[in-house]
Amino acid sequence: MPNSPSGKLTLDQLSNLATKGEIDTVIMAMPDMQGRLVGKRMQASYFLDTAVHETHACNYLLTVDTDMEPVPGYKAASWSDGYGDFVLKPDMNTLRRIPWLPGTALVICDTLDHDGEDVAHAPRAILKKQLKRLAAKKMTANTASELEFYLFDETYESAHEKRFHGLKTANSYIQDYHVFGTTKEEGIMRAIRNGLEGAGIPVENSKGEWGPGQEEINIRYAEALEMADRHTILKNGIKEIAHLHGKAITFMAKWNYTLAGSSCHIHLSLWDQANKKALFHDTKSPVHGLSELGQQFLAGQIKHAREITYFLAPYINSYKRFVNGTFAPTNIVWSNDNRTAGFRLCGHGKSLRIECRIGGADLNPYLAYAGLIAAGLEGIEKKLKLEPEFKGDAYVGKGVPLLPKNLRDALTNLEKSATLRAVFGDDVVNHYLHTGRWEQLEYDRRVTDWEVTRGFERG
Numbered sequence: 001m002p003n004s005p006s007g008k009l010t011l012d013q014l015s016n017l018a019t020k021g022e023i024d025t026v027i028m029a030m031p032d033m034q035g036r037l038v039g040k041r042m043q044a045s046y047f048l049d050t051a052v053h054e055t056h057a058c059n060y061l062l063t064v065d066t067d068m069e070p071v072p073g074y075k076a077a078s079w080s081d082g083y084g085d086f087v088l089k090p091d092m093n094t095l096r097r098i099p100w101l102p103g104t105a106l107v108i109c110d111t112l113d114h115d116g117e118d119v120a121h122a123p124r125a126i127l128k129k130q131l132k133r134l135a136a137k138k139m140t141a142n143t144a145s146e147l148e149f150y151l152f153d154e155t156y157e158s159a160h161e162k163r164f165h166g167l168k169t170a171n172s173y174i175q176d177y178h179v180f181g182t183t184k185e186e187g188i189m190r191a192i193r194n195g196l197e198g199a200g201i202p203v204e205n206s207k208g209e210w211g212p213g214q215e216e217i218n219i220r221y222a223e224a225l226e227m228a229d230r231h232t233i234l235k236n237g238i239k240e241i242a243h244l245h246g247k248a249i250t251f252m253a254k255w256n257y258t259l260a261g262s263s264c265h266i267h268l269s270l271w272d273q274a275n276k277k278a279l280f281h282d283t284k285s286p287v288h289g290l291s292e293l294g295q296q297f298l299a300g301q302i303k304h305a306r307e308i309t310y311f312l313a314p315y316i317n318s319y320k321r322f323v324n325g326t327f328a329p330t331n332i333v334w335s336n337d338n339r340t341a342g343f344r345l346c347g348h349g350k351s352l353r354i355e356c357r358i359g360g361a362d363l364n365p366y367l368a369y370a371g372l373i374a375a376g377l378e379g380i381e382k383k384l385k386l387e388p389e390f391k392g393d394a395y396v397g398k399g400v401p402l403l404p405k406n407l408r409d410a411l412t413n414l415e416k417s418a419t420l421r422a423v424f425g426d427d428v429v430n431h432y433l434h435t436g437r438w439e440q441l442e443y444d445r446r447v448t449d450w451e452v453t454r455g456f457e458r459g
Contacts, residue, residue, distance in 0.1 A: 007200025008096045011052070014105055018044040023097065027106040028055055030088055031123050031228075033435055034066055034314075035364035037236045039088060039109065052092075054112075056085040062111070062121060062431075071438050076121055076431060086119055087112040094229050099198035100191070100241050106199075108229050121431040123366035126424060127228055130373040133423070137380075138273045142353075143369055144221035145231045148262040148361050149238065150255055151185055151213045152248040159248050164255075169213030170247070174260075182208040182215070188245045189215065195241050201230045210327060211260035221267065224369050231365040253313065253360030254320035261321030261328050262361035267346075268372055269353040270297065278350035287386070288336045288345055289352055295386040298334055298354050300379020301343060301372060302387065305332040305358070307417035308371035309403055310410040310436055312359035316443050319406045321360050324395040329357045332401040333390035340394040342403065358403065367432075374423045411436045 009017075017023040026047040029039030038061055042051050059077040060070050070079070077083055088109035095107045111122035118125035134141055151170040152159065159167055175181030182189065193203045202220040209216045217238070219230055235251060242249040254261040270279040270293065280294035287295055301308075313319060321328045327339055334354075335341035344355040359368050378384075394400055404410040411433055414420065421429050 007198060007202075008094070009105060011048075011092060011095070014044070014095060015048055017097075017105075018048060022103065023105050024103040025101075025105070026051075027098070027104065028088055028090060028109055029106065030057070030061070030109045030111050031232050031364070031366055032061055032064075033123065033364065033432075035123070035232055035235070035366070037108075037232060044105070052090060054090075055088050055109075057088050059084055059086045059119075062119070065438060065442065071435075073434055073438070074431065075427065076119075085114075087114065087116075093226075096200040096233075097198070098237070100195045100237065100244060106233070108232070120425060121428050123364055123370075124225075124228070126428060127225060127366040127370040127373075130370045130377070130423070131224060133377055134270070134373065135273065137377075139270050139279065140273050141224040141369070141373055142221050142269050142271055143224045143227045144219070144267040145227065145365060146216060146218055146263070146265040146267070147231070147234065147251070148209050148214060148216045148264070149249050149251050150211065150262065151188065151215055151242065152250070153213075154248045155246055156243060156248045167248075169211075171208075171213045173212055174210055175208030175212065175214070176210045178208045182206075185213070185215070188242065188247055191245065192217065192238055192241050196234055196237055199233065199237065201234055201237075209260065209262075211262075214260060214262065224268075224373070228365040228369055251361040253315070253318045253362045257320055260326060261323075263321070263328060263357065264359040264361045264363050264365075264368070266356045266359055266368060266372060267353045268356070268369075268376075269351075270294070270376075278352070280354070281350050281352045287389070289348065290345060293380060294352070294354070296379040296382075296384050297376035298343060298345075298379065299384035299386040300377065300382070301354070301356065301375045302332060302334060303384060304375035304378060304417070304419055305342065306404055306410070306413040307420055308375050308414075309358065310407075310414045310432065311367040311371040312356070312363055313404075313407075313410060314364065314367075314436065315362055315439060316407050318360045318362055319404070319410075322403060322405070328360075329394070330403055331390075331394045331397070332403060333394050333397070334386075335390045335394065338390070338394070340392075341390055342394075370424075371420070374420060377423075378419050407436060407440055411440070 026042045029037035032038045060083045063074040063077045090107040098104045111119045153168045170185045204218045206217045282291035322330045329342035334343040336345045347353050
């Protein structure tokens with residue numbers, strides 16, 4: 001039986017494909033704090049018989065660092081509590097075939113406790129909570145992620161052996177919009193586009209970006225939870241397809257300080273839930289056609305930008321991307337169709353939307369979307385007035401409010417955020433504060449070790 005029109009699978013279609021021997025493996029995965037997919041590979045027959053209802057996984061998965069090492073100090077899970085299980089409940093709306101892996105389907109799972117409630121600090125649960133706030137106001141959010149990454153003529157193994165230094169990019173010169181330059185990489189990029197399309201992720205285009213071997217891929221916008229799922233599957237899929245072609249990919253925000261960083265620009269608009277009417281567009285508005293509701297939403301994002309920066313830039317490396325004159329913003333202003341601003345108004349008519357340019361390709365989409373929606377809703381609920389548009393080069397504007405300069409500053413702003421504590425909950429905010437602080441602590445420790453081994457003294 002063919003896939004459903006969206007490219008996804010129904011349970012009946014999966015059953016038929018399994019009976020025919022065309023699918024024998026079902027990946028059950030949840031998004032972790034870093035936005036990666038973690039989970040299990042199930043035999044299709046077992047999934048259909050039993051795991052379709054749920055499976056279990058160790059609750060340490062939401063308390064580990066990027067190297068999968070357990071981090072002490074979390075309230076949610078610890079050695080003293082025995083690192084028990086939580087439930088992975090498949091969301092059957094996400095079931096799809098993975099065409100680049102033989103005989104394989106994938107389903108994204110919600111992370112639940114043993115009473116069937118969402119684990120509050122799970123990224124998918126955090127986004128779902130904000131979408132429920134929107135739904136209570138009869139609204140829904142449409143989002144789209146523009147993801148950039150670097151492609152290397154290396155394998156992941158060779159990159160590791162080189163200690164990630166002196167890596168050979170897939171091209172030797174800047175290839176922004178460059179057709180011949182990207183033709184050299186079309187073998188893998190075509191496989192990526194077609195693979196994602198076959199997995200039910202509608203691709204619009206790929207293009208060269210502002211760095212040697214740097215690529216951008218754009219997929220069709222969708223409702224926020226669907227888009228966050230697409231974003232997560234897309235990143236995992238691109239890395240897997242690269243591996244299968246003997247190549248390597250990085251989504252680091254700034255893998256090389258001398259080259260362009262990799263961003264994740266997030267486009268967002270609100271729609272009426274009942275009649276699917278765009279709520280940001282008002283032909284009578286003098287503010288580039290942006291409705292009063294849209295102005296309030298953007299005002300909330302501007303006001304709380306520093307508080308949500310951690311969810312847009314979650315690592316020490318993320319802040320190396322914020323450099324003037326590099327198409328990465330360093331400011332908190334809005335402007336119409338202006339790529340020097342942190343928030344850019346773009347599109348027209350029902351496609352009018354807010355583009356947040358702050359996020360890097362290393363962000364977790366569930367957390368980033370949740371932060372942007374929470375900030376925007378605060379603007380609507382408090383009827384905040386949008387500040388005047390910034391015009392010109394925001395990199396050199398006088399008195400322009402700036403983004404946090406480093407991870408420490410971002411965490412300080414998050415810690416003090418009464419808004420995020422109110423809508424996310426203290427435990428959730430504290431969970432991610434601990435995550436960020438451990439990242440900083442490990443970095444500081446490694447810098448100290450590096451200096452000690454070379455006989456340097458700390459100043």
